[in-house]
Amino acid sequence: MATRSLVSVVDDDESVRESLPDLLRELGFSAQAFSSAEEFLESDSIARTQCLILDVAMPGMSGPELQRELRQRHHRIPIVFITAHRDDPLRPRLIEQGAVDCLFKPFSETALIEALTVALRLN
C-alpha cells in the first residue's frame, strides 16, 4: 500500500479542524489538524506535509505570516488558503506569493480536490 500524502490543516475554527481532516482521509489522504500557526511550526509534521490547508485569519500568527515564515525557513510546502471572508482583498497577493489557491468557505469537495491535485503535482 502506497504511503498516503500528508495534508496538514491549520485553522482556529474547531469545526474545520474536525470535519476537514475526516473528508481528506475519505479522499485518501493522511491528515493532521492544528489550531494555530505556532502549533504547526512547533510540530514535527512540517517536513512530511505535502500540502498545507491554511486559514487566512487566525489569532496570533496569521496564515500569510506563516506562509512568509515557511519561506524564510526554506520549506516549500504548497499552500491552499481557506477564508471565511468572501471579499478577502488578500487573495491576489497570496496567489502571487506562491499559494496554490485561496478557497472561500464554504467550499465544495470538487474545488478542494482540484486545489489538492494541483498542490500535490507541485511536489
Added chain:
Amino acid sequence: MKSARTRVPRRKGSETCAMSSDIEDRTRRDEALRAVRAETALAGEKQLLEMIASGRALPDVLRALCRFFEAAAADCFCGVYPIEWSGPTFQNGVAPSLSPSYLAPVEGLPVRRDSAPCGIAAIEKTQVVVEDIDSDPYWAGSAYRAHVLTHGLRSVWSTPISSLAGHVLGTFCIYQRTPARPSPHQQALIDQITHIASIAIDRARSEAALKRSEAYLAEAQKLSLTGSFGWRVADDRHYWSDQTFRIFEYDVGTPITLRLILQRVHPQDLHLVRQVIAEAADGCAIDCECRLVTPDGSVKHVHIVANATRDRDGHVEYIGAIQDVTAHRLSEAALGKVRSELAHVARVTSLGALTASIAHEVNQPLSGIITNASTCLRMLAAEPPNVEGARETARRTLRDGNRASDVITRLRLLFTRREATTESVDVNEATQEVLALSRMELQQNRVLLRLELDDALPPVTGDRVQLQQVILNLLRNAMDAMVGVDDRPRRLVIRTERDDGRVRLSVQDAGIGLDPHGAEKLFETFFTTKLGGMGIGLSVSRSIIESHRGQLWASPNDGPGATFAFTLPAGRDDEPPARALAAARATHARDATYVGDAR
C-alpha cells in the same frame, strides 16, 4: 330737574301783608328753595351714582354730571376733562352744552400751566377761578384766551377732580358768558360734582385695568393652554376659567359637577382620578397627570396641580391649574421614535462595516456543514459503509447548523428595528454577543482584546438590543481610534464592574486619545472626528443610556488612548435574565489576542 325747579312754590304777596310778613315770606321762600335744591341735589346725585353703579360708559356719566350742574346753576356751561398722566394730556373730555369746535382743541391738550386754567388746577391741585379772561393779565395774548372769547365765554372756573388717594384724575370746568365768581351754592355744587366725577373716573379706570388684566390672564391661559379652577369639595361647587372649559371641551358656563368631569376622563385613568378625588376630601395637595377623551374621540394629556385652602367653616376648597400637555407628551413620544429610528440608522450604517463579520460568522459553520456532509456521503458509499463515522459527521453537521442558526438569530435581533422593550439584561452576556459579531473586525484590526468581566455583576433593566447597540458603538469607536497606531499594541480592555448600586461598563483603548476639553463635544449629534463618520453614534448612544437612567462619558487615559464608560442602575439580583442566547458566558478575565492579517 327743571321740572323740580318749576315746582318751587312762588307765593304771591298779599296786598295787606306787612313788612314783617314780607320778611317772613322771603325767609320761608328761601327755606323752601334750599329744601328743593337739597332735594334736587340728592335726587340728581342718586341718579348719577346709579348710572355709575350700573356700569354706564364714562363719557355718558360725565355728560350727565355736566347737565346736572347746568340745570342746578343757571347760565353755566360745564366741561369735564379726564387726564392721561402718561402724556400728560387731557383725553376724552366732554362739554355737552358747548359747541364741538370748543372741545376739539382741548382733546389731547398738554397738561401745562400755560395751556389752560385746567392745566394749572391739575398741576397745583387747587381750584383756579378766572373771573374775566378778557382782562386777566395772565392769559393776555394766549391762544387759550382767544379760543374762549371766540366762543363767547368770559369767566372760567377749573377745579381738580381728585381720587381718594389724592391723585388728580381730571378737571371740572365751568364757563359763563359774563365775568363771574362761583356763588356759595355753585361752589357747593362744584364740590358735589367733582366728588361724584372722581368716583366715576376711578371706577371706570379700575374696571378698565381689571378688564385688561383679565384679558392678559385669559390670553396667557390660552397661549399656555392652562386653565384655572376652584373646587369646593363639600358641596361640589366648581369655578372654571374659560380655558378650563376649553380644555374639557364643555361650553363656557356649563354647570360643572364631578360627574361631568369624570365623563371626560380616559377609562384607563378613571381609577387614578377617582383616587385623587377621594384623597381630596382630606385637603391633600393635588399633582397628577391623566388623559381626557374629547367628544370627537381624541385624547388629551393634562397635568393638574392644586392646593387646598379652608374657608371659615373649615371646608376644603381647592385652587388650581390644569395644563394641556398633549403636545409635550406627543413630542416626547416622537422623540422616542426618532431616537429609535436614529439607533436604527446607526445600526444600519454599522451594517456595511459589519458585513464582513456577518459573512465570516455564517460561512464558518456552513463550511463545516458542507465538509461534514461530503464526508458523510463518502462514508456511507464505502464498502462496507462506515456507519459510525457517518453518524459522527451527521452529528457535527447538526451542531454547525445550529451554530449558523444562532448567528442569524443574533443578527436579526441586532438589526431589526422595533419598539423599545424593558427586560432584565445581563451586561456580560450582552457584551459577549456583541463581541461574537465583531470577532472578524477585531482580528482584521489586530486588536489585542482583554475582557475583565465581573462574575457577580447584577442585571440591569432595559432594552437589550439598544444597550448592545451602545456597546457595539463603543467597540467600533475604540477600534477606529487605534487604526493608525503602529508603535504600541492595539490593546482594548472591556471591563464590567459594580459601582455603588450601579453597573459600569468601560471600553479602554490605546488609540489617538481625546482632547479633555472637547470630550463633551463628542456626544453632540453630527460631531465627528472620523473621515466619513456621520457623528450620530455617540449622541445616540448617550441618548439611549440616559433613557435608561444612566450616564455615558469619555475621559483620556493616563497613558495613550481614551476610555468610554457608562453606568446603569442595577436591577434586582433575583430578576432572571429574560433571554439567554447561546453565547457562552465568560465570567472570568481572559486574554484573547487577535492578530489581523489585513495589514
